[in-house]
Structure formats: structure tokens, C-alpha cells
Amino acid sequence: MSFLRGLRCRxxxxxxxxxxxxxxxxxxxxxxxxxxxxxxxxxxxRASIAxxxxxxxxxxxxxxxxxxxxxxxxxxxxxxxxxxNLGRELGLRNLYLKNDTVNxxxxxxxxxxxxxxxxxxxxxxxxxxxxxxxxxAGSVAAHAARAGLPSYVFIPADLEPAKIQSAAIYxxxxxxxxxxxxxxxxxxxxxxxxxxxxxxxxxxxxxxxEGSKTLAYEVAEQLGWRAPDCVIAPVASGALYTKIxxxxxxxxxxxxxxxxxxxxxxxxxxxCAPVATAFGKSTREIVPVKPRSLAKSLAIGNPAxxxxxxxxxxxxxxxxxxxxxxxxxxxxxxxxxxxxxxGETASGVTVSVLKKLADARAIxxxxxxxxxxxxxxxxxxxxxENVAHTRIDTAPNLESFQEQFEPRVFVVA
Ligand SMILES: Cc1ncc(COP(=O)(O)O)c(C=O)c1O
Ligand SMILES: [Zn+2]
Numbered sequence: 001m002s003f004l005r006g007l008r009c010r011x012x013x014x015x016x017x018x019x020x021x022x023x024x025x026x027x028x029x030x031x032x033x034x035x036x037x038x039x040x041x042x043x044x045x046r047a048s049i050a051x052x053x054x055x056x057x058x059x060x061x062x063x064x065x066x067x068x069x070x071x072x073x074x075x076x077x078x079x080x081x082x083x084x085n086l087g088r089e090l091g092l093r094n095l096y097l098k099n100d101t102v103n104x105x106x107x108x109x110x111x112x113x114x115x116x117x118x119x120x121x122x123x124x125x126x127x128x129x130x131x132x133x134x135x136x137a138g139s140v141a142a143h144a145a146r147a148g149l150p151s152y153v154f155i156p157a158d159l160e161p162a163k164i165q166s167a168a169i170y171x172x173x174x175x176x177x178x179x180x181x182x183x184x185x186x187x188x189x190x191x192x193x194x195x196x197x198x199x200x201x202x203x204x205x206x207x208x209x210e211g212s213k214t215l216a217y218e219v220a221e222q223l224g225w226r227a228p229d230c231v232i233a234p235v236a237s238g239a240l241y242t243k244i245x246x247x248x249x250x251x252x253x254x255x256x257x258x259x260x261x262x263x264x265x266x267x268x269x270x271x272c273a274p275v276a277t278a279f280g281k282s283t284r285e286i287v288p289v290k291p292r293s294l295a296k297s298l299a300i301g302n303p304a305x306x307x308x309x310x311x312x313x314x315x316x317x318x319x320x321x322x323x324x325x326x327x328x329x330x331x332x333x334x335x336x337x338x339x340x341x342x343g344e345t346a347s348g349v350t351v352s353v354l355k356k357l358a359d360a361r362a363i364x365x366x367x368x369x370x371x372x373x374x375x376x377x378x379x380x381x382x383x384x385e386n387v388a389h390t391r392i393d394t395a396p397n398l399e400s401f402q403e404q405f406e407p408r409v410f411v412v413a
Contacts (some may be wrong), residue, residue, distance in 0.1 A: 266320035
């Protein structure tokens with residue numbers, strides 16, 4: 001049984017039935033899932049959650065879709081790892097990494113797609129589709145394949161080849177748009193109206209966005225039902241960031257964790273940082289930008305949830321910050337060499353913003369900090385081609401190897 005009662009306009013509060021709707025007819029505000037929270041909070045307990053599967057569906061009471069094995073690729077319930085080495089480099093004694101690079105299609109998008117795909121099946125929609133900066137395309141294609149639906153993914157034509165292949169292999173029709181994400185998204189919105197397909201992040205967006213709340217639930221449960229002091233996540237449309245925040249709020253309202261709730265830190269790269277810029281200017285009005293960033297997964301110049309991300313940053317005592325483009329690959333390399341995790345550009349952005357704040361002593365060294373690693377580096381290899389590394393070219397014999405190799409000299413005093 002779902003506690004979903006309908007959709008509600010985020011701006012004016014008008015209520016709508018459970019349907020493939022996303023904009024308010026009254027004020028054009030975005031629609032959100034609306035639950036019977038009183039009934040849910042009376043029903044859900046830590047024990048009821050613990051009885052669930054080791055996937056994001058263990059939190060189905062907080063989700064707007066019914067579980068179905070037809071979309072289940074075992075999404076979510078990813079590791080939360082204590083990061084002693086990276087923590088030491090950054091001067092943070094209680095740093096954790098939420099490793100969502102190990103989801104079935106190697107990004108957190110499997111969470112949102114799993115929830116949206118289940119809804120598409122409930123609504124009997126004929127196909128699954130999306131506008132994507134890369135990771136979403138692969139996840140939509142995989143879940144559509146599992147559900148036995150055709151899929152259509154609208155992407156900017158200049159995406160990383162690995163991201164395009166990661167959608168194509170599952171049988172998706174790849175619509176490569178000669179333009180940026182915001183243009184691909186506009187075309188996809190028109191296609192949603194014309195064909196009636198289930199666009200996970202357009203006409204199914206109110207359901208889709210809810211999947212990201214599971215990133216908060218899992219972290220709290222993995223910490224022993226406790227909220228961290230501070231979390232840091234990348235920001236593109238702002239949906240992930242605002243829903244992580246909402247997830248912690250919901251756990252608090254359901255008495256599953258006590259306060260205080262975490263400070264929310266958002267991370268963007270300088271080549272596409274409209275939300276960080278607005279935060280820095282103390283406004284919630286986002287001025288759209290033309291993205292020019294190596295972090296293509298975060299390259300949304302006109303972010304749909306940007307103003308709500310700024311609200312969450314302010315209310316939680318956090319903030320949204322950017323780092324220079326050359327810090328993206330540095331962040332990826334720092335993460336990989338300290339913790340053995342190869343995150344994508346978005347993780348490079350996250351780690352570099354964390355480093356910037358830690359270096360500036362803006363984070364207390366004893367705080368419990370959780371950094372969300374949302375995508376896998378193998379899909380964005382291009383950006384690390386010039387990162388310094390050690391390589392020895394040798395003929396296949398020991399002599400040749402020893403000629404090239406200068407062993408470290410250990411002086412024993
Ligand atoms: C790896 C990764 N991290 C973070 C994000 C940001 O998500 P959102 O658009 O919900 O802000 C994306 C979006 O595509 C992504 O692919
Ligand atoms: Zn409205």
C-alpha cells in the first residue's frame with residue numbers, strides 16, 4: 001500500500017490526482033508527490049524498514065510507486081564507507097563516502113528511474129523516455145529493457161561516448177540533439193506532449209524526484225539511525241540535492257532520527273554554476289547560463305529546482321559552492337588515490353568543493369560529513385587523460401624492467 005494521496009503544486013498548493021502531470025494549471029509551478037504523512041508516520045518503524053529488501057524499496061512507505069519486480073535491477077542500498085585516508089588529507093576526522101558509483105548502471109540515477117519506471121507501468125504508458133546529461137539515459141534504457149518497454153533518450157550530441165554507448169547497448173533509441181541539455185530538454189518536453197511516453201524527468205518528474213530521498217534514508221540507517229552533521233552532493237537541476245534534504249526531514253518527522261538535521265552543501269563546477277552563483281549573491285532567482293563544463297553530467301544551465309536548492313541550503317545552514325574547471329580531474333584523482341574509488345566528473349566536483357571548504361576551515365574537523373559519489377569514472381575517462389601517473393614501459397624481461405625502474409633507496413640509520 002502506498003501513502004501517496006496525489007500531487008500538489010509546490011508554489012500555490014493546488015492539489016491534483018495521481019497522474020502523469022508535472023505543472024500546475026493555476027500558476028505553472030512544479031508538482032510534487034503528496035502523502036498522507038500522518039498515517040505513514042504512525043505506521044513506519046525502524047523494524048518495518050529492516051524487514052524490507054536490501055534495495056531502495058525497503059523505504060517503499062516513503063515512495064510514490066508500488067514495488068514491481070519488472071523494474072527491479074537491485075537499485076540502491078549502496079555502501080557507506082568510512083574514508084580515513086581522504087579524511088586525513090582534508091583534515092576531517094569523521095568523513096564517509098556514499099558510494100553510488102556501484103549502482104546497476106553505475107550512477108544514483110537508478111534510484112530515480114526505478115521509482116519512475118514503476119509509475120510508468122502503473123499508468124500503462126507505452127514507452128520510457130528522458131532528457132539526459134548522460135547517466136539518466138543509461139538508467140532509463142536499462143530499466144525499460146527490464147520492464148519490456150521501448151525507450152527514447154534525448155541527449156546533447158556532444159556527450160561522452162561511454163555515456164551514449166551505455167544507453168544504446170540496452171536497446172534505447174538515442175536521440176542526439178544538436179544543442180545543449182536545456183535544448184534537448186525543451187525538445188523532449190514537446191515530444192512528451194506529442195507521444196504520451198513516460199518521460200521520467202518530465203511528465204513523471206514528481207514521482208522520479210522522490211527516488212533521491214532514499215540517499216538520505218540509507219545514510220541515516222547505515223549510521224545507526226543518525227543524521228550526519230553535514231552532507232555534500234553535486235547539483236545539476238537541483239533535484240538530487242533538494243530531495244536528499246527532504247529525505248532527512250521526513251525521517252525526523254517520522255521520529256526515525258533525532259535532530260539536528262544536516263547542513264546541506266551543494267557542489268558545482270565553474271563552467272556551469274548558476275545555482276552557486278545565485279547562492280553567492282544571496283538571491284534565489286537563478287540567471288540561466290550557457291554550460292561550458294567538463295562535468296557534463298552537471299551541465300544544466302537552467303536548473304528546474306535551483307531555487308528550491310537555495311532554500312534548502314539556507315534553511316539547513318549549508319551553502320552551494322563552485323570550484324574551477326581544473327579542479328574536477330584533481331578531485332577525481334584525489335578520491336581514487338586515497339580511497340580506491342573511481343568517481344566521475346560529478347564526484348570530482350564534489351570532492352574538490354569539500355576540499356575547498358575543509359581547507360578554509362568552514363567545516364569543523366570533528367563533524368560527521370557524508371559526501372555523495374553519484375557516478376562512475378569509467379564513463380568520463382576523457383577528463384583524466386592528462387592526470388599525472390607513474391608508468392614504466394618495459395620489454396618482457398627483468399633486465400629491461402630494472403633499467404627503467406629506479407627502486408626507492410631505504411636508508412637505515
Ligand atoms: C552523476 C550525477 N551526479 C549528480 C547529478 C545531479 O542531479 P540533479 O539534476 O538531480 O541535480 C547528475 C545529473 O545528471 C549526475 O549524472
Ligand atoms: Zn500552482
